[in-house]
């Protein structure tokens with residue numbers, strides 16, 4: 001509104017006092033009121049903003065409080081939570097995992113039956129076939145455990161070595177044990193072929209015999225051998241709390257079989273036959 005506009009002036013002058021007064025006051029007030037209103041608005045906005053900010057910060061700090069107060073608790077909870085699935089997952093499979101304990105006979109100071117010529121001694125052949133058996137089982141979804149997985153014995157003396165093996169087998173949680181050995185029959189070098197032993201007279205004899213029967217059939221099939229499974233009084237299959245067999249993979253006293261037993265390919269064939277027999281028994 002322009003005061004210099006005559007219409008406007010006239011309008012003001014023509015208006016009564018009551019209306020003139022407030023209109024004059026309005027003009028003055030307007031700027032004041034605008035300033036005041038702006039100020040009030042700013043104050044209100046500031047106040048609202050502070051309310052909003054404090055409203056946000058308190059939940060935030062409330063949210064932080066548990067985070068900060070609970071770092072132990074939430075973290076533990078988080079860890080527990082993340083571990084629960086993690087450990088539940090492993091532990092569920094662990095619970096479902098089928099373990100087989102493999103016992104490579106002899107080792108270290110105890111070479112077992114000595115090999116002839118440039119061939120390996122029994123302890124090394126036992127380990128070689130045992131490790132291959134472990135690989136075969138692993139490929140079939142079974143977790144292999146070993147009483148020994150290197151050339152060393154399990155104890156400094158034969159007695160300690162045997163006792164440690166039995167203890168390892170009994171605490172393994174495995175469903176069965178396979179002990180791997182090489183045979184020898186010095187008085188008749190023509191004797192050959194794998195032989196599977198089980199112990200007759202402990203709690204698991206029946207199961208052990210079943211495994212022995214299965215393995216014998218499969219090993220005969222691979223080797224062309226004609227031997228039978230039989231009872232054997234060996235500590236590692238006698239004093240154990242799970243079904244157990246001892247596999248004599250062949251005779252080192254038979255030169256052709258000794259040669260075979262030193263071949264990686266034949267070792268793998270034997271290992272696979274044993275692994276497949278174990279799968280057959282377990283299924």
Ligand SMILES: [Zn+2]
Nearest residue numbers: 105112181182
């Ligand atoms: Zn042996």
